[in-house]
Amino acid sequence: DAGVIQSPRHEVTEMGQEVTLRCKPISGHDYLFWYRQTMMRGLELLIYFNNNVPIDDSGMPEDRFSAKMPNASFSTLKIQPSEPRDSAVYFCASSLSRRGGSEQYFGPGTRLTVT
Amino acid sequence: AQSVTQLDSQVPVFEEAPVELRCNYSSSVSVYLFWYVQYPNQGLQLLLKYLSGSTLVKGINGFEAEFNKSQTSFHLRKPSVHISDTAEYFCAVGENSGGYQKVTFGIGTKLQVIP
Numbered sequence: 001d002a003g004v005i006q007s008p009r010h011e012v013t014e015m016g017q018e019v020t021l022r023c024k025p026i027s028g029h030d031y032l033f034w035y036r037q038t039m040m041r042g043l044e045l046l047i048y049f050n051n052n053v054p055i056d057d058s059g060m061p062e063d064r065f066s067a068k069m070p071n072a073s074f075s076t077l078k079i080q081p082s083e084p085r086d087s088a089v090y091f092c093a094s095s096l097s098r099r100g101g102s103e104q105y106f107g108p109g110t111r112l113t114v115t
Numbered sequence: 116a117q118s119v120t121q122l123d124s125q126v127p128v129f130e131e132a133p134v135e136l137r138c139n140y141s142s143s144v145s146v147y148l149f150w151y152v153q154y155p156n157q158g159l160q161l162l163l164k165y166l167s168g169s170t171l172v173k174g175i176n177g178f179e180a181e182f183n184k185s186q187t188s189f190h191l192r193k194p195s196v197h198i199s200d201t202a203e204y205f206c207a208v209g210e211n212s213g214g215y216q217k218v219t220f221g222i223g224t225k226l227q228v229i230p
Contacts (some may be wrong), residue, residue, distance in 0.1 A: 004158070042222040043159075043205065055215055091158055095216075101147040101166040101209065102216060106158030 004107035006092050012113045018080040021110045023092030024073055031095035033104060034067055034077050038088045049075065082114045117142040117208050119221035127227045128196055136191040136224045138206030147209040148189040149218070150180055154202045162204070165189065176200065201228045 005024040013019055025032045033048040047057040052069045060067070064083070069075040079086055089111050093104040122137040140146065147166050151159040163174025170182040180191045189206060203225050209218040 043220040045218075045220075050215065056217075093158070101164060103149075103161045103164065104159075104218065106151075106160065108156075108158050 004092055004094055004105055006090075006107035006110050008110060009108060010111050010113075012115065013082055014115055015083055016081045017114075018078065019082045019086075019112060019114075021077040021090050021092075021112070023075045023077070023107060025075070025092070025094030026096075026105055027073065029094035029096050029105070031097075031102075031104075032069060032075050033091075033093040033095070034075070035091040035093065036088045037091060037109070043091075046077070079112075082112075084114045087112055087114050117146065117210050117217070117219050119206050119208050119219055121206055121221035121224050123224050124222070125225045125227065127229055129229050130198055131195045133194050134192065134196050134200075134226065136204050136206075136226065138189045138191065138221060140187055140189065140206070140208040142208060142210050144210050147216070148180075148182060149207040149209065150174065150178070150189070150191050151205045151207060151220075152176075152202050153205065153223070159205060162191070196226070196228050198228050198230060200226060202226060 007022045034046040037043045046059045047067045049069045067077045089109045091106050091109045093106045095102045095104045118141050120139045128134045149164045150162040152162050153159045162178050163172045165172045165182045173179045178193050203223045205223045206221040207218050209216050
């Protein structure tokens, strides 16, 4: 398997523009997670899905952020409108099982810069 | 609510010297514990995990960690580090919540191996 795939790897956009980040989880994994990593706040869980259904979106910072998972092999994280403080590395991860102790497999991340 | 404290943000150590990266957690229920490593410009990958049983857990690349329930700690150790161990290390705690596993990551510890 190719692992978790994220695109784009780098995104530079201007404040106010819409940004869409994409993720393809590992085939057969039931869980998908979106994280944001910054120097100040470390790794923050934004939202996670189980079988394409959002389970916990309490980490989504505000209404400008939305995430969807239309099928088992694709998820998007959208920021509209983007702001400079959204600049961060966004990671997608997937996991095989809800059983306690399951490992999360991370993608390479998307580095977002909002100017 | 669960939480993870990584006591050192940066740890410099000379090559071939031993290293210990500290992690303390808090949780009201039984937990699972993880250490992940992040190399520059990459996603996180699992080093090792504790689910139950022996409190000494061995992982990849010669790392090991010891679960200490009384001290609520899960410190990571390696007897002799290599330049290639330079990376950021994340401690994480997982607990079952509403039938799902919730994982919380620490802020990370940057290990700098000095030649």
